[in-house]
Amino acid sequence: MSSAPPPAHPRPGGGRTGRPRDPAADRAILHATRTALVELGWGKLTMSDVAARAGVAKTTLYRRWAGKSELVVDAVAALFDEHLELPDRGSLQADIEGVVLRFAALLERPEAKTALMAVVAESTRDDALRDRIRSAIVDRQKSLVLLGRERAQARGELPREDDPEVAARTADLIFDVIAGAVVHRTLVSAESVDTEWARGFAGMLVGGLASVRSFP
Amino acid sequence: MSSAPPPAHPRPGGGRTGRPRDPAADRAILHATRTALVELGWGKLTMSDVAARAGVAKTTLYRRWAGKSELVVDAVAALFDEHLELPDRGSLQADIEGVVLRFAALLERPEAKTALMAVVAESTRDDALRDRIRSAIVDRQKSLVLLGRERAQARGELPREDDPEVAARTADLIFDVIAGAVVHRTLVSAESVDTEWARGFAGMLVGGLASVRSFP
DNA sequence: CTCTTACGCTACGAGCCGTAGCGTAACTGG
DNA sequence: CCAGTTACGCTACGGCTCGTAGCGTAAGAG
The missing domain is CATH 1.10.357.10 (Tetracycline Repressor, domain 2)
Known part of the structure; x- marks a missing residue:
């Protein structure tokens, strides 16, 4: 229901300790994904490219989404x-x-x-x-x-x-x-x-x- | 109209000289493609895999079809x-x-x-x-x-x-x-x-x- | 017998995938 | 203030696919 994108790997423990995820990164990633879709299309869109566009490390992408399909x-x-x-x-x-x-x-x-x-x-x-x-x-x-x-x-x-x-x-x-x-x-x-x-x-x-x- | 699959790169010269393409290879390739689709699905289907299944060199695939999409x-x-x-x-x-x-x-x-x-x-x-x-x-x-x-x-x-x-x-x-x-x-x-x-x-x-x- | 095209094989640079390891940053509870 | 926990960026990696080039050989036409 929340329009915020649910992480693929939800927070493990019920506890909310540790450094929180950067919400701006989510927005930047999703926006970069749409931009990449416009410019490259599904077929040529790559995780590496999205990460670069969003100004985010590739590993961060995989920490939140399991793969290209889920992200898109x-x-x-x-x-x-x-x-x-x-x-x-x-x-x-x-x-x-x-x-x-x-x-x-x-x-x-x-x-x-x-x-x-x-x-x-x-x-x-x-x-x-x-x-x-x-x-x-x-x-x-x-x-x-x-x-x-x-x-x-x-x-x-x-x-x-x-x-x-x-x-x-x-x-x-x-x-x-x-x-x-x-x-x-x-x-x-x-x-x-x-x-x-x-x-x-x-x-x-x-x-x-x-x-x-x-x-x- | 012909149910035979049209080659992606049609015969260059109108002349029909040289060694003819093996029609059995077309059939084997298309059959192998369907089998691979069943087993792997679109996402994991690769040209290399189809070539191996069809008993055909990968280069032969690219001589007849421009890519995965056309073949499928x-x-x-x-x-x-x-x-x-x-x-x-x-x-x-x-x-x-x-x-x-x-x-x-x-x-x-x-x-x-x-x-x-x-x-x-x-x-x-x-x-x-x-x-x-x-x-x-x-x-x-x-x-x-x-x-x-x-x-x-x-x-x-x-x-x-x-x-x-x-x-x-x-x-x-x-x-x-x-x-x-x-x-x-x-x-x-x-x-x-x-x-x-x-x-x-x-x-x-x-x-x-x-x-x-x-x-x- | 020559010309032309198809075929199989090998090898290759390039690119992406998904992960591991590390040091650092941010936030929480004692 | 300090440990514990999680997020992040960065680098590096093995593994895979891509699509092409080069070569020697096979199979037809004239």
């Missing part, structure tokens, strides 16, 4: 913390359009573009990394879906669900559809998500939700 | 050629369910799982690689969407489009929604695409298409 996850997670929210635009359709455009704007950033898919790819063989991505990035996105549904229910645009399990499954489905479509459009099809696309997508999704409601 | 794209593209098709199940909804399940089965394979996202990530900074992915993988998937629409139009489930530009935009949208949702569900949410999910997704998509049709 924390670096891009900070972007999501800053730029991802759900503005209330008055209708479900407009809310979806809004969040789609914001998410797309995030993915257009070269840091996020090159890093997100790479760490996800890495996470297919690393459960700890998958958990880190989930808690640092994915869960925060998913909460926007839940918030959007709640607003739509308050407006009467969507029915209140009775079965919590069905509700959860539906929310997961919507989340995968929204996030998946935006990511695929941006990174695989490599075309921009403009207002026109967002409107068409949101219209289709709202229509689909309405039809599912009428055919249970 | 060709290796997984072969999987798509073999296992991706659109069975005619009699209705638009059933067709979508079918292609979703097939695509998901492909993504469950460890070779594809670890490789696809990685090469897409790499392609964000490499236009040539992006084109290679597009022609070897993405365009073939997209053609299934066009085929599915044609069948649905023949059945009368979807209207024939007048404006070809609108038709193309809609097809692109559908493609990003389908492929994106399946990829996101499988790789990011890391949950399996079973028949139940496929039914729910296809139902929502068909409903959305219907609603778009009625509100132009």
Whole structure:
């Protein structure tokens, strides 16, 4: 929950003795990581380079993060913390359009573009990394879906669900559809998500939700 | 179009003189690449290792492919050629369910799982690689969407489009929604695409298409 | 038989990885 | 003020991969 990046190797003893870690170093390292991602991309980013950019010894990097993947996850997670929210635009359709455009704007950033898919790819063989991505990035996105549904229910645009399990499954489905479509459009099809696309997508999704409601 | 992997450095002169390349080596290399992907994953796969597995000198690898990314794209593209098709199940909804399940089965394979996202990530900074992915993988998937629409139009489930530009935009949208949702569900949410999910997704998509049709 | 290209092999400089060892700095509790 | 504990910077290291060069040989075309 704290937006401060959690150290990979948390403080051993519960006691808080000894020299404390320099918080400025964390900030410098994460900033240097994003800069390096922009300039070099995931593939050519190296721990040595990040350390040099941050004005920090390489050993300090390894004391806080287990490796490149963990470091990059924390670096891009900070972007999501800053730029991802759900503005209330008055209708479900407009809310979806809004969040789609914001998410797309995030993915257009070269840091996020090159890093997100790479760490996800890495996470297919690393459960700890998958958990880190989930808690640092994915869960925060998913909460926007839940918030959007709640607003739509308050407006009467969507029915209140009775079965919590069905509700959860539906929310997961919507989340995968929204996030998946935006990511695929941006990174695989490599075309921009403009207002026109967002409107068409949101219209289709709202229509689909309405039809599912009428055919249970 | 030819399912044979195109060499990265095509034959220089139009003339076909000199010793011809060994086609068996291509097959051995691509097979070794898939095996290495299964055992090591993208991150730990090395050109040296692939060469050793294929019983081929490392230099031969570099004579045919510019690097790891290009090699892996060709290796997984072969999987798509073999296992991706659109069975005619009699209705638009059933067709979508079918292609979703097939695509998901492909993504469950460890070779594809670890490789696809990685090469897409790499392609964000490499236009040539992006084109290679597009022609070897993405365009073939997209053609299934066009085929599915044609069948649905023949059945009368979807209207024939007048404006070809609108038709193309809609097809692109559908493609990003389908492929994106399946990829996101499988790789990011890391949950399996079973028949139940496929039914729910296809139902929502068909409903959305219907609603778009009625509100132009 | 010559020309051309592919192949295997060896060797190489370069770069990064991740860790160990050391001396020093900062903060805590007695 | 002083020991105990932890963080930091620095240096150095073995191990690995990269991508290329150079050589001798193999397999086709004319």
